[in-house]
Amino acid sequence: MQAVKTIRGVAMPLNRADVDTDQIIPAKYLKLVERTGFGRYLFDSWRKDESFVLNDPAFAQAQVLVGGPNFGCGSSREHAPWALEDYGFKAIIAPSFADIFRNNCSKIGLLLVQLRPDEVEILMHEAEKKPGTEITVDLESQTVGVVGQEWTMHFDIDPFLKFCLTNGLDDIGLTMQKADNISSYEKSRPHFYPVASS
């Protein structure tokens, strides 16, 4: 995973609640067995509408998506964060995120910034009214700002996740260092729990 420190980029507004992962990437594209190349299918069916924000040249280089509540709900497909990242997004700002989507993003270094609804509204307004507005997200200081404006907003983030993101850590490697704990736990498991067989 790439280390995440500071992100600065054009903000793309997507002012919709409950954006589900079927919209982010439809099931028909989940047949690929690679991790890359999903960006071209991002918001595949919404993109067919010419007025959809992703088709606006002002947001062609967008790196920060400003979204509505419950962003990323639905299916557990990690292809959704893969598509967003492959397209070029580095951070998503929203009032709330679906749980599985949140975990999936954290594993690939796609930064999720949860702000209060009124705070997101300010950013949404900036991004909608002044297309091309750039937003900065600084993970170290946990702040979000608009380029050219003085103020910043603070966001909370799990300290362990922050540590992993800033250092680009592979958490499987970290867990494998706990092999002794895992082995000793395995000895204490109830003996009657099942094992699978072909």
Add this chain to the structure above:
Amino acid sequence: MPEPKTLSEKIWESHVVHREAGKPDLLYIDLHLVHEVTSAQAFESLRMQDRKVRRPDLTLATVDHNVPTSDRDKVWPDPLSIQQVEVLDKNAADFAVPYYNVDDVRQGIVHVIGPEQGLTQPGMTIVCGDSHTATHGALGALAFGIGTSEVEHVLATQTLIQTKPKTMSVEVNGALPPHVTAKDVILTIIRTIGVGGGIGHVIEYRGDTIWNLSMEGRMTVCNMSIEGGARAGLVAPDETTFKYLEGRPHAPKGADWNAALDYWRTLPTDEGAKFDKVVVLNAADIEPAVTWGTTPAMSLPVTGRIPDPEPFTDPQAAELGVRALRYMDLKPGMAIEDIALDRVFIGSCTNSRIEDLRAAAAVAAGHQVNGKVRAMVVPGSGLVKAQAEAEGLDKVFTAAGFEWRDAGCSMCLGMNPDFLLPGERCASTSNRNFEGRQGPGGRTHLVSPAMAAAAAIAGHFVDIRNWKGN
């Protein structure tokens, strides 16, 4: 006295491998279910890092999302689906993971086969790269969906790094009115809490309505927890659970069975345990439900009329509602029962078990599918299919004009050849009515199996409580 705990807290605490202040817990996983869509990249990554599957014996793979549900012995129409299944064939072989392949009678939807085989048991932690993993919570297991990176983590370490979720009690009390089913219960719960209502929480379904549901009804309820935002949902194990499990291929036997029972009986939520959030519903208020929009929370009783979202006080909800009606091609004020259908799908991890098929067959028996409707029944597993055929349900369906197919996820998400064409409208027993979920431009209405069968015959939605065969 130890502090009273909830069921999910007990399971969580008994699975912590490592805990450190300020960090998420390292949680042990008792069973990892794997399917073809979300695992390929995880296995590939293991290969690149020269890592093994730590516990193949606690892992079970099957193919469900891509598999055609007819003519499997012929060449499959989509080469990408063939490739994805072949990749899992190879991964299961290379990493020695137990595998029900497409020719195995036990093959089926991953969330149907776990309970069916007795691999899902109370008190376990179960994960799968699929958001409907909460289905297994019906047996009192803590089960949740994960993404591909987490699939890889579990394959390599049999653990997951997880932040302990909050707890939510959803209590339903009283006797369900006649013809009101588990599907109507969960659709009504989601309408009440909203699609984001359970974010960050594990739902425990409680109350006598839930406890009086069959095991399969509880699976339908738990299955859709994610549609209310909760990654996991569960029901305390009780005699219904034990009766369901006893004698299944992987259930404990002999002395182990008694040891297991002793343990499982300690699991239900303690008296006085506190939930972070509590919701209470009355069963008497629940009616057969039909979704009208593009989230599972947008549902109404079958007797209802399409709402006018424009005056909704929350502007985002209003916009969402207007957008949903445009997508669904529906007008405010229209009666649900006047909505005509092109397709009917009975199946999916929500409603493809034997009781679901029995309920649909009971409605269909002696009738004919409406001439304008194409209706299909897709059993959840090869064994459900065999059981249904032993009971003659296949004959009931085919005589009534339903297609009787092989097991898989099928038209729930249209990754296989079963999908809606643009503009087609479907009554579906599945779990999601998102835009394009069953095929680009397709329009989905979620209902119970009995409501779906009645709609197939009538050609439009009908109130199952007034069904002529009742």
